[in-house]
Amino acid sequence: MFTQIKTAASRSHTTFLQDLAGVGALVVMLVVALHLPTLV
Secondary structure, three states: OHHHHHHHHHHOHHHHHHHHHHHHHHHHHHHHHHHHHHHO
């Protein structure tokens, strides 16, 4: 299992920053969505 994870991580090294930016965007959207009821 760890070998598969290591292999997948080494193959997706080029898209890691894009994936990290996507995760950051999802976190920001979640935080904004959770605070929307208090703003309205």
